[in-house]
Amino acid sequence: MKKLSAIAIGLTLALSGCSTMTPARYSVSVDNNLILKKYAGQTTRIISMDPPANYDSNCRLMGPIQASDGMTIPQFVQKAFNDELKFASIYSENGNSIAGALTKIQFSSASGLTSGWWDLGLTLKASNGKTISVENRYDFKSGFDAITACNQTAQALAPAVQDLIKKAISDPAFAELLQ
Template identity: 70%
Template sequence: MKKTPIALLGVILAVSGCSTMTPARYSVSVDNNMALKSYQGSTMDIVSIGAPEKYDSSCRMMGPIQASDGQTIPQFVNKAFNDEFKFAGVYGDGGAKLTGRLDKIAFSSSAGLTNGWWDLALTLSSANGQSMSVENKYDFKSGFDAITACNQTAQALGPAVQDLIKKTVTDPRFKSLLR
């Protein structure tokens, strides 16, 4: 009889384990494409983006939020920038070499109970000595229960990165990185 409660406890623990929430792959933005068209004739490449000192990826005890394809969030952002550059025809090895650092990666899946946000801060530096920093907070509807809210939070990473890229490439300081 004593083995039954122990076995039942083991099954409950196995079933209630955490899940990893993963967003869809990044998709390029028409708005970002239009903004990047103004840089035609220039080429650019983000070589790498580093991680912040701290980032808590856990979501409501459901498990971590991770980027798609086994990437870290900085790698996801790096690839997203370069995908946008490629789509706009401004990506190239012979142009401006940019490096970056995500100064902040933060999210909430329970702001106002059923809303959420991503807060991403980025510093880009150019080989020409220029740098710039931007921060973007992206708000979205998450959900009440943990499963829905954490899945919605993971899916909101793509649009949050799209907005970060738009804020970056439409900032007048961005052009100084390309000289």
């Protein structure tokens, strides 16, 4: 009987390991598209996106938050930015090259008990030597229990990235990156 109990406890522990929370795929923003349309005739692309020095992807005791389609968060941001450029018809493999670096990736799934936030920082450097840096905090409702809160945190990544991109392309210095 003790052996059966030990096996049951062992199986329970093995099956209750951590989960990976993954957001939905990125979808382009109408607001970002309207901003990018003013750059019609110019072409660019994001050629790289470096990760920050440190990023803790663990959400409570549930497990890590990862981007969709097996991408890292920097790859997710790079693809999102290029998707926005494509949707605005200013993306080109032959256009001006912009290298990106995420300077900050932080999140909380338990701010004020049932709220959360993503803090994202981004530096963009164009092939012409011009650089801009932006940071953005995206607040959202997370939830009380860990499963809900961590899933909500993962789902909030895409709109957090939309807002980060909007902050970058709304910066007056963004136009200088495209010259």
